[in-house]
Amino acid sequence: MSNNKVSRRQFLSYTLTGVGGFMAAGMLMPMVRFAVDPVLQKKEGGDFVLTEKKIADITEVPERVDFTFEQVDAWYKSDITNSAWVYKEGDEIIALSPVCKHLGCTVNWEADPAHKNQFFCPCHAGRYEKNGKNVPKTPPLGPLDQYEVRENDGFLEIGKAIPNTLV
Amino acid sequence: MHWNGKDSTVYQAQKEFIDTAVIPLIQIDGSDEGFQFAASAADFTLSLANVIENQFKGRIVLFPSFSYTKSQDKQLVFKDWQEELNKASFKHIFYVTSDREWSTMGEEQNIIWIPSVPLDSMDQKMRNSVLEDQLRQLIPIFAKKWAN
Numbered sequence: 046m047s048n049n050k051v052s053r054r055q056f057l058s059y060t061l062t063g064v065g066g067f068m069a070a071g072m073l074m075p076m077v078r079f080a081v082d083p084v085l086q087k088k089e090g091g092d093f094v095l096t097e098k099k100i101a102d103i104t105e106v107p108e109r110v111d112f113t114f115e116q117v118d119a120w121y122k123s124d125i126t127n128s129a130w131v132y133k134e135g136d137e138i139i140a141l142s143p144v145c146k147h148l149g150c151t152v153n154w155e156a157d158p159a160h161k162n163q164f165f166c167p168c169h170a171g172r173y174e175k176n177g178k179n180v181p182k183t184p185p186l187g188p189l190d191q192y193e194v195r196e197n198d199g200f201l202e203i204g205k206a207i208p209n210t211l212v
Numbered sequence: 213m214h215w216n217g218k219d220s221t222v223y224q225a226q227k228e229f230i231d232t233a234v235i236p237l238i239q240i241d242g243s244d245e246g247f248q249f250a251a252s253a254a255d256f257t258l259s260l261a262n263v264i265e266n267q268f269k270g271r272i273v274l275f276p277s278f279s280y281t282k283s284q285d286k287q288l289v290f291k292d293w294q295e296e297l298n299k300a301s302f303k304h305i306f307y308v309t310s311d312r313e314w315s316t317m318g319e320e321q322n323i324i325w326i327p328s329v330p331l332d333s334m335d336q337k338m339r340n341s342v343l344e345d346q347l348r349q350l351i352p353i354f355a356k357k358w359a360n
Binding site for chain 2 (some may be wrong): 097111113124126145147148149150156166167168169184
């Protein structure tokens with residue numbers, strides 16, 4: 046029985062260790078939290094947007110696919126609709142940005158009857174080949190941008206614009 | 213291009229390519245019977261103007277809309293805009309409106325008259341597809357005027 050008794054000395058040392066432990070933890074915790082914070086940051090938007098286009102429906106002819114995402118401009122949220130020209134090249138799916146590299150007009154597929162199988166910009170008659178390569182001697186100086194794409198449950202998802210990788 | 217500081221810098225640098233001004237004309241109607249219709253038409257015209265800007269970004273400058281009341285002298289409005297925009301060396305000026313009266317004032321004034329479609333009850337997707345349809349019809353009109 047007597048060996049279960051807690052002596053005054055033991056009691057004090059347990060209590061002091063406990064309290065001291067709490068105090069140390071109180072100081073260390075925020076430091077640790079600050080240190081690992083960058084890892085815990087959640088990624089801000091910018092990722093893939095789901096479209097209503099079925100992967101199976103995509104053909105070799107470029108087709109316009111719209112996709113809408115929310116844009117936060119300071120405190121003002123708005124829905125932005127962008128579009129892409131999507132087609133299949135073998136098994137690969139290609140999505141090209143419709144923004145003309147000249148001054149930012151929207152290009153259309155085969156919009157000029159004189160030039161089949163090309164993208165056409167109605168503003169200054171800029172032309173691009175199917176893979177987005179700008180046709181020499183037309184105003185644009187670079188190829189159309191490309192979008193990252195992936196599949197989600199049979200539907201197409203479009204990511205951020207990247208420089209053209211096909212040209 | 214929009215009528216803002218950033219785009220106007222681009223305009224000044226690329227004047228040879230950006231040669232067209234687009235001005236939406238919006239009628240203000242305070243009467244009981246016309247109020248709602250005019251507001252709805254304004255919404256349509258402005259939305260359409262934005263779609264046009266998006267399509268032809270590199271060739272047009274979309275100006276802030278010009279709002280007027282029925283009694284204002286329309287001929288005078290043309291004259292004033294023309295004079296001012298000539299200073300900025302625009303080759304073409306297009307006015308976008310859904311007010312019928314402008315379209316009876318002569319072809320040479322470059323009026324693009326489009327009867328208003330009530331967009332109020334449509335959701336965003338429907339709105340976009342209506343405006344896209346309208347835009348498709350406008351592209352040849354712009355192309356034709358630019359070709360001359």
